[in-house]
Structures are given as structure tokens and as C-alpha cells.
Amino acid sequence: RSPRAPRALRVALAGCGTVGGALARLVAEQRDALAAAHDVRLEVVRVLVRDPVRPRDVPLAPALFTRDVAA
Numbered sequence: 235r236s237p238r239a240p241r242a243l244r245v246a247l248a249g250c251g252t253v254g255g256a257l258a259r260l261v262a263e264q265r266d267a268l269a270a271a272h273d274v275r276l277e278v279v280r281v282l283v284r285d286p287v288r289p290r291d292v293p294l295a296p297a298l299f300t301r302d303v304a305a
Contacts, residue, residue: 240269246280254281255292262293280305
């Protein structure tokens with residue numbers, strides 16, 4: 235294992251339904267284990283959805299949700 239901090243891997247999700255929501259939860263729950271095992275820290279930086287203000291049961295900040303595909 236490297237003595238330096240894990241490198242960041244910025245991830246954008248297209249959708250936050252069954253698959254996207256499960257992936258967001260998995261990344262949040264397994265972030266430390268993934269960093270330790272693979273020397274990579276996953277960071278969800280944007281989520282493309284139809285309705286950005288709709289409440290969702292995922293551990294992501296509401297500001298990450300957008301309907302702008304270019305974002």
C-alpha cells in the first residue's frame with residue numbers, strides 16, 4: 235500500500251433510480267475500503283436527473299443533482 239493519500243476519481247452518475255441510487259449508497263458505504271484496497275478515493279461530483287429537487291434516499295448533497303447534461 236502506498237504511504238501517500240489515495241488518488242481521487244471523480245464520478246458523475248446518469249440517473250439516480252434503482253441502479254444509480256444503489257451505486258451512490260455503495261460508494262458512500264465502501265469509500266474507505268475501496269481507498270485502502272485500490273488506492274483510489276471515489277468522489278461523486280454530479281448526478282444527472284430529470285427532477286433535481288425531488289427528495290431521494292441517497293447519501294448525496296442536493297447540490298450535486300442537475301438536469302444539465304453539460305454539467
